[in-house]
Amino acid sequence: MLLGRLLVGVGLGIGPPVASLYVTEVSPAHVRGTYGSFIQIAACLGLMTALCIGIPVKEIIGWWRVCFWVSTIPAAILALAMLVCAESPQWLYKQGRIAEAEAELERLVGPSHVRFAMSDLSRLDKSDANDTVKLSELLYGRHSRGSIIAMVLMDKLGRKVLLLGSFLGMAIFMAIQAVAASPSVPAYAASYLSVGGMLMFVLAFALGAGPVPGLLLPEIFPSRIRAKAMAVCMSVHWVINFFVGLLFLQLLEQLGPHLLYSIFATFCLMAVIFVKRNVMETKGKSLQEIEIALLPQD
Incomplete structure (x- = not known):
């Protein structure tokens, strides 16, 4: 436990x-x-x-086990739903995966806005040349x-x-x-x-x-x-x-x-x-x- x-x-x-x-x-x-x-x-x-x-926990012995089992349902739904969610275009761009970033942006903002969004990411990436982070x-x-x-x-x-x-x-x-x-x-x-x-x-x-x-x-x-x-x-x-x-x-x-x-x-x-x-x-x-x-x- x-x-x-x-x-x-x-x-x-x-x-x-x-x-x-x-x-x-x-x-x-x-x-x-x-x-x-x-x-x-x-x-x-x-x-x-x-x-x-958790309301029945006082009246029903072992109900706490049911509570834990029930909590796995939304967790499983969330895990499965994330499989079909778009990856962050910013993260993909920073990893050098440009084509994938463009594909995800197309899903998120539509084909007509991809070029503008990619130019924003490019401009932002130039200002982030140093990726070292100090405390x-x-x-x-x-x-x-x-x-x-x-x-x-x-x-x-x-x-x-x-x-x-x-x-x-x-x-x-x-x-x-x-x-x-x-x-x-x-x-x-x-x-x-x-x-x-x-x-x-x-x-x-x-x-x-x-x-x-x-x-x-x-x-x-x-x-x-x-x-x-x-x-x-x-x-x-x-x-x-x-x-x-x-x-x-x-x-x-x-x-x-x-x-x-x-x-x-x-x-x-x-x-x-x-x-x-x-x-x-x-x-x-x-x-x-x-x-x-x-x-x-x-």
Whole structure:
């Protein structure tokens, strides 16, 4: 069982960043945000389905085995479906497989747009002459500076607007949580504020902070370090998630809900400032246009 959990964990660690990277590289610019949001929606639906399937586990002995068997079905469907999916033209081009890249682009954008797309790949490849990636470039490089609703809005309002609204909403609703934990608030009001604040916090997260980073990160990193940079970013993401879940109850006991939720709200406000000052808007831009825009100006 431990080996199985290890293998599942490895798969879950590899899957989301690779999926985000793949969707970013094969999607047209005008619908990339919409398609990228499907990853977050699929994750939410998977979690809800898993919870529903696990409901009988207390009443039926050995039901946990059924849960594991059921989980193999979507994994098998995904594995089989990937056999008929297009390979990333950018990856093929970087490997020198030009004819295959042209064939995949024809499948993705149509024959009439292949020539223009290939010229973009050629121009981008010339700017990626050096394929050596240093850790310092990943960490300190020039780019360091309701999921369904997000899917609809991603290519209309833009990534940056959704992130700003999401983090600001999360800060406000986390502050409401802090107020609800104050001893001066009546118990009946505190319960409404606490439950309502948490529900709205989750909604605000699903509108931007949940789906947008998985799409935005592969958009802003240059092609020569995109895969490695995504691996670093998603590793940091999951490690921090792990420690937040591990330490939350201890911090809650030691600091109290009022102070702890205030700290969380402060971090959300810091995220608003960071996004406002450092994140560029990528809506409607091709990966080549984004990379050129982020090149250092002489």
